[in-house]
Amino acid sequence: MSVKPHLKSLKPYPPGKTIEEFKKELSISGKIYKMNSNENPLGPSPKVLNVLRDSLSQINYYPEASYKELKSALAKKWDVLPEQIILGNGSNEIIDFLFKALIDSHEEIIISKPSFLMYEKFAQIYGVKIKTIPLTKKLTHNFNKILKSITKKTKIIFLDHPHNPSGSVLNRESWEEFLEKIPPHVLIVIDEAYGDFIEDPSIPLGIEFLKKGYKVLILRTFSKAFGLAGLRLGYGITFLELSKVLDLVRQPFNINILAYKAGLAVLEDKEYIEKSINLVKEGRKYLTDELKNLGFKVYPSQANFIMVDFGEKVEFLYEQLLKRGFLLRPLKAYGFPKALRISIGLPEENEAFIKNLKDILNVLS
Known part of the structure; x- marks a missing residue:
């Protein structure tokens, strides 16, 4: 069987991993915060x-x-x-x-x-x-x-x-x-x-x-x-x-x-759609403000995610947050090795993310 030559170097799209995949890989038994794939945190209508x-x-x-x-x-x-x-x-x-x-x-x-x-x-x-x-x-x-x-x-x-x-x-x-x-x-x-x-x-x-x-x-x-x-x-x-x-x-x-x-x-x-959109707008502002106050560069976003430059700490913070159940999207494949993309979650998820990030930073300092 011969494959078209231009397909031989094709690499598959790297999707965000599911909750089940992460639980199995990391043996996490607690709550998982899925903030890596820009999904709707409210669940379906x-x-x-x-x-x-x-x-x-x-x-x-x-x-x-x-x-x-x-x-x-x-x-x-x-x-x-x-x-x-x-x-x-x-x-x-x-x-x-x-x-x-x-x-x-x-x-x-x-x-x-x-x-x-x-x-x-x-x-x-x-x-x-x-x-x-x-x-x-x-x-x-x-x-x-x-x-x-x-x-x-x-x-x-x-x-x-x-x-x-x-x-x-x-x-x-x-x-x-x-x-x-x-x-x-x-x-x-x-x-x-x-x-x-x-x-x-x-x-x-x-x-x-x-x-x-x-x-x-x-x-x-x-x-x-x-x-x-x-x-x-x-x-x-x-x-x-x-x-x-x-x-x-x-x-x-x-x-x-x-x-x-x-x-x-x-x-x-209409009520569900409005609630979904407002949740993102409010959460986007909250996370942007909190992360800026912590000294990180947050790029202005009009989407349901934010891109954050964590500098030299990015890999350490990503791994530590992952161990605590926070699934984020590394952006190395996009050409931003020091940045993570964070999907907007429910208010309690956004707050938990900031709290855990502060805890990790306190240990670092």
Whole structure:
């Protein structure tokens, strides 16, 4: 059996470990604080749990193939046509659709370095050239250098907004100036996996630019604010010409029936969504303030996580916190060997993290 040559150097995506994995590896019997994968600490919506219980007896059937009801609900939320919505098994699958439908192996994509690792992984899988543009000193997308890097072979520019792992964003004026200069053969993908947590009114959402006629595709997910990470449900919003093409490469029944029902249920639970978002905003401020008071550099974030520079103490602090049950995300793979990414938890989890960190620092001093 021969494998495509470009796949031989491909390394798998490094996911955050589960609670069960850590308990087994470290023999931890106490409470585990899962603050490494940017999940919703509230757990799923009660309405979701109810609809899942009612739907379990239907899993011997295929779901309705067009997913008309969920597309209509999302179209109403964003004030677009249902046909402009493309559903995926997580927003990752929408990225896969883009490579299948739009990019030949002699063409290229542009991404920031670092950014969400799956843009690069898909490009490697499909044998597509990758141009990486370093972030600015403020850890934002470098729009000027990205524009200078565009060629006739450039097909897609992937931009996570807020950026992962820094949590950074760019204002409306910067986006407008950037989009005005994009040639017509280039698609801009605005990945808003963390878009629900933006609270600065000067920061735009991609839907604004789509409605102004720019050739963009916005990625959205049910994994964060909507609490459905384990069911894998995401979607894209784009112009009709592109959404029709992407729907052609979509596998039939790509969304399972439980994810479909759960998506509909959580969209109706406005109280849960509001509570999830407010919890993040309050926890983000609390952790940022506390960590700054302890002398650590916290990068401004509009996501449901913060990136913190712990300096030379990073490995020691990571290991000590891990022994106490705190799962955090090291950022060495992203090019930040002295930083950790910390997902916002419940108030009591955030407070426990700060208390334990202070205890460790006191022992050090």
